[in-house]
Amino acid sequence: MRPSLPQLEALAALAFLGASVSIASSFVGIAAPSATHHPASEDTSADAPAPPHRNRATPVADYTLDVSLDTDQHTVDGSGTITWRNHSERPVDALYLHLYANAFRSNATQFLSDRRPGGRGTGPVRDFGHLEVKSLSVREHGPADIWPHAEPADPAQPEDRTDMRVPLLRPVQPGSEIRVDVAWTTKLPSIVERMGYAGSFHMVAQWFPKIARLEPDGTFAHFTFDRLGEFYADFGTYDVTISVPAGFTVGATGPRLSDVKRGDRRVVRHVQPDVHDFAFCAYDGFEEKRRSVEGVDVRLLHPPGYTAVAEEQMEAVAYGLRQLARSYGRYPYSTLTLVHPPEGAGEANGMEYPTLITTGGRWWRYGAFGSARAVTLHELAHQWFYGLVATNEWRWPFLDEGLTTFAEVDVLDEGWGDQGALRLRGWGVRASTALRFVGAGAGHDDVIAQSAPAFESGYSYGRLVYARTALVLETLDRVYEGGMRRALGRYARAYRFAHPDPKALIETVEETMGAEAAKALETCLYERGWIDLAIEDLSCAGGTCALVVTRRGSVVLPVTVRWLYADGTSTQTRWDGRDEQATLELETTKPVSAALLDPLHAVLLDEDLANNAISRRPAPGAWRTRGALSFLTATGLSVVSP
């Protein structure tokens, strides 16, 4: 019996719909890196002249801690011993302790009373937190509890107990060592600024009394916890035993040495030398992925339903570990833990701790969207810039965030080509394009090289410290043909397990790339450096063409000039960029049709790429754009008109 027309139409509808879904589904899927080699692997200049990197840190503060997490009360009870060494030139008569969790004690703290817009931690805290030291004594000075004599380090902020000064009974001489016995309780806040709890998920970071970094001159780098600022401490060994309820999974810094059940508790012990912080998380809903990459045990903890995005993050880590090691030196630890916080714990997303990183994002943000791989690679790169090169994040936030962002974008560009930020089948957005979009106009906002509290808003902090810094580095890398990558490779190796400042970076850049590059970097970091290259005029007469060019701004960079001939060929010359205006001449017998300044867009910092070209022919019609936009609009108008 012949099928009826409605039956045929129904079948046709199913077939067309199936075909549409099939085509649409080719847009989704994990985006694995496509490149398998890194040009830097062929570039050994970063290794050859640089000093071999240290294999171990000089331990200053070792923490042996025993803690118990109460997931109902959201408290961490801890006790332990800090073995601390005075490695400075002067005797020390007081210790400074970071008690970061006290930032969430009340709305009177510097952190919670900060009204600057933008950045993390701007939402109201539903449940306050604190860190209460119960006792603190120095074994070498007797059994007396000296904590009652502790006071806020900043007398101007008596309500803020994040930065505490503890007078010692006796000075600690240079080269001497003391053992500090401490007991405390940390009440975790509802999740805010990287730590706290959301449901049964507990992100336990900045949770113990941490001795501030002692500089070689004998001063402590202590500071009140600022909402835009991060952390700074000395290297040492962390030996931490953590007790959690039996059904919880723990992700923590360093390898796990033991994992036992004691009644209704699970007790794990993690030991990690050569680090300057320790964080852990506990959750009863994690699923786990594991992979060995270049001898590193990579463990990824994620909530249920996040398998695909977790897979993409694992691919990114596997690729990133190899690439970053080639550029900046071997990853020296045996483990790396990735934690994807569950929904509702977004404040814990995107953070770095030694050998532990948190990623985050929605379950569907992978494949076309670059955010999953970007945040993973960013936090991974922090293992070098912050973890190994342990700069003062409060004083010089750009020194870790900016370099990390550069490294992240570099890996994305290498591995995902023109689709690092957005990937749609054959088309995409390059990661460095996204970087430029954010950072290009920010140069006038404020100075990059300043402390976190000095920024007026979280927005300017983010744009300058992350995007603008990385854009400057990317520009210098392109202009000096990979020079910045080589310079950072040398810097990362020279200052591994050290605490350099911006001067060290600039000196390394000067040694590797020359004085001009170092000057450009300095201008950008300290003087709101900016640049806009432009072509004013092109004229040709009597076998000579003259190109009037302008360099606006304070940054001086050499630039390639491409002269296009009417016959389709071209030639290139170079402009040193020193003069603010110059007339460049070309002797030629062939008619010149156009001239391009920086044709390959090496100067990504250039504030306006549109004025970098001049043509003696009529402007080409934008027929592609006209055709595409008219199609899209006509299709949209079909809603109202057949």
Added chain:
Amino acid sequence: MSAGHRRYRWIRALPYVVFGYLLRVAVAVVLTHPFVSVVKRTLGGWPDGDRMLYEPGALMLSEVLRLHGTALTGLLEQSALASLLMVPVGAMVASIVLSALASERPRDALHVVTSALRHFAPVAWLTLLQLVGVGGTLLLALVTREGFASAMRGTFSPRTADIASASTLVVGLAAVCAIVIVTDTARAAAVREKLDTASAVVHALRVGARRPGALGAAFAARASAALLVLTSTLATALHLGLEAPLHAAAVLTMAHAGAFVTACLRASWLARAMDLATAVEVSGAGFDRSPRSDAPSDPTPSPDS
């Protein structure tokens, strides 16, 4: 008219479909001209012109957006507002196409236009009803989905909650399709059976109740074919890109051809809706004029033929 003949009746309206499509393209060219002008002026110094917008990596595209984002946003708002003026124009075009489908003298343009003007009021009201109905339904579906997802999140994983709550979007989409089917059928009935707005809606609902399968299948086949055309175009555009001139020309030709095909599919659907509307008795006598077969029986001759 035989069943086979009637199946291709929409071709009678082809000249008017072409007119409607060209009108849409002309309006689109006008509406998008400011954007094209911005692009042309921004990249005027570059010999490659707007080809640079489509280079892999999107550097120059992002640059144009970065430099002129504020202005382009304003232009977008203006274009969106201006496109509202197409609503009455679109209603007139719809009326012309429907009149051509209903007329026994489709080649007589004056006759078709006169008929279209006579039926413009109900067609316009039904067009407006369709727009408001579709818009409101989509909004309701989105809001319901949010609420559903939030309610489920406490018990289920975010992924499960999001996927399950997407069912409200499916329901919403089905409701949108139903609204389009009913209003299109009502428009067809208004022209073919010379009904006012309310009567046309009632009649369309009656047709839907009597011939749901035929109506639904007719719409689904053409809507899904249009969807396939659009997704294929998008996939081809992304695959080939607009950078190389030959690729760009091929993609744009394919795109516009595809858009014209969807216009023809729309006309085909309207013709089918008109046939089904004609097959059911308008006066509500309660009987179906045609046997329940794939082809309706000959329609009652209209005064126009």
